[in-house]
Amino acid sequence: MAVVGDGTDRTSGVELPFADPAGRPTLRTVAELAGVHVSTVSRVLNHVGGPGVRPASRTTSERIRRIAERVGYSPNPHATGLRTSRSHLVGVLVPRLVDIVLATIYEGIEEATATYGFSTFVANTGDDPAAQRRRTEMVLARRVDGMIFGDAYVDGGFLDEVAGRGVPFVLVSRRAGAYPSVTCDDVLGGRLAAEHLLSLGHRDLAVIAGEPYASTGIDRTAGFLAACDAAGVGVPDSRVVHSRFDTEGGREAMSRILADGAVPTGVFVVNDFTAIGAMGVLRDAGLVVGRDVAVVGFNDVPLAGSLPVGLTTVRSPMHEMGVRAAHLLMRRLASEEVASERLVPVLVPRASTLGDRRV
């Protein structure tokens, strides 16, 4: 690929024949310079290699390639897209990009799609159904080849509509209906959190469960409660509270739990930032996290280990989820049959459950 300042003709100020309005070389530019027809240039440049038919004679092909390289030719994606009805574009919808979990997933998506020659649009929806519709419409208006939703509602109602439009898509982070998704094995993650707290002797537990429409919170909570149940430890309904996925959501939820009077000895929070908010409230209540109350978060964001009281958490492979979701979409675009993937989480014990026992 030609690169900025790599000494191709583009930067030398030479006027190219049959350049586009911006002065960029076109297929025609290369064709004239090579003394062949544009269709020959197109065939040569699009030929992927391999045995069998050749797009042109060896010498012609080499000459064309050399000239294309020299003038810094790159095909006009509007022309290609118009002709082939393939845009090599992917639309990605997330609740919020400032959420490091989603930003990390998106980085994985972006990197992986780039290796296929695809570019991505991202947009925030704030988990608002109206915004989801609006943003989906914007993205479809751009004629993306496919979409990746990181903001699926577990009921999948909106996704049914999108599927009805014929747009291939996959889900990431959250599952919904029977649509192909790449998620963390959230049920397992919840179980790991429970087993950790139970193994430390905690029997008085609470869960800050996230939004009721997100499979992440639902599955993590279900896994946690199932493991508690299997161990014969009950968690009252009043001790399982929904919350937003941010720090403030954790503050609110923990306050509600404390308002009950009794303080649980162990709290599972389905998101690290939510856990940080919860820890703040515990601290403000004069409780020492890791000694008076054990807290387990979810995701293992980079900050978790840098906190004054290191946060015990369930590490989810966020970047990997993005990469895999991108691959899954690419396979869908190639009309392959695809199956959902559940990536394995790992418990990372730190001071918020171990107290002074330094890890």
Next chain:
Amino acid sequence: MAVVGDGTDRTSGVELPFADPAGRPTLRTVAELAGVHVSTVSRVLNHVGGPGVRPASRTTSERIRRIAERVGYSPNPHATGLRTSRSHLVGVLVPRLVDIVLATIYEGIEEATATYGFSTFVANTGDDPAAQRRRTEMVLARRVDGMIFGDAYVDGGFLDEVAGRGVPFVLVSRRAGAYPSVTCDDVLGGRLAAEHLLSLGHRDLAVIAGEPYASTGIDRTAGFLAACDAAGVGVPDSRVVHSRFDTEGGREAMSRILADGAVPTGVFVVNDFTAIGAMGVLRDAGLVVGRDVAVVGFNDVPLAGSLPVGLTTVRSPMHEMGVRAAHLLMRRLASEEVASERLVPVLVPRASTLGDRRV
């Protein structure tokens, strides 16, 4: 704008005449349904309104609009782009999208460009010059109308090359050369940090200054040192150390400062996450932040106020910077003369400098 599931013909399974290969209505679809020529439809749909010439008779215009609405027509951007050589696309380069500062700025850019009917591509460069070239090339291959760089090196060398390519661009967050930029008034921000620490009586100061190629770190440090100088307080060179902009960078830098032996009573860190890393090292050294050592960060990320020891910091208008940068680029695309903008920061005092004095 037609919306998913809004009851237009698109979702009803009706075959549209002259639809594109994906079954979407084209200009021709609308033209046939309205019984007029495609050029008339184009004129009507692109007419912005206003007095003077009309694109068609009132009744024709209304009929066309009604039909376009009903079939859910949205113009094929590849065709429009090919014809007009305008893509309504913007490329955005950032060091890393998982950095909440950049993610917040990008959200501002995305929102603002969307109001102009533009879409954006973002890509990470990790502040790596080779990646900057590669990503710029990818973005230009998409035929964006303009670019926004959030990862400028202060010397501006690479940007000179980009300018030579004729692509309009603006900078955000970091300034460079004489290129139009939207930044925080970082010099002022540094001064605010210094005045705060000086007013609390601190005379033994240190600075964790960020990367040497980023104007943010450079200007914040310069403003800080200038204010110290004006107050007759010297800061030795050995107490001004460069660092990466993340938590680990703060750990390394603070460790280097402490390795000197003497512990400063006040530390200015040019980035909140770097400050969090620095606070971790201080804590590990048995020092209490806010009592033994005062720490001031920069940006006021949402977490700053939720930390166990609330972080005193200089709030920069991150989202607003993104919005303004987008507007600035739009004006450049309209060939207007534009000037750089410096947005005003505000000091937010918290426990990391005030200790027990609750704010």
Next chain:
DNA sequence: CTGAAAGCGCTTACAG
């Protein structure tokens, strides 16, 4: 092995 033609879905002067 290579050329010529048609056409993707638009916009925009130009006629009438």
Next chain:
DNA sequence: CTGAAAGCGCTTACAG
């Protein structure tokens, strides 16, 4: 007020 034509930069069967 409206139509007809040309053409943006490609790709792809089809000839030869």
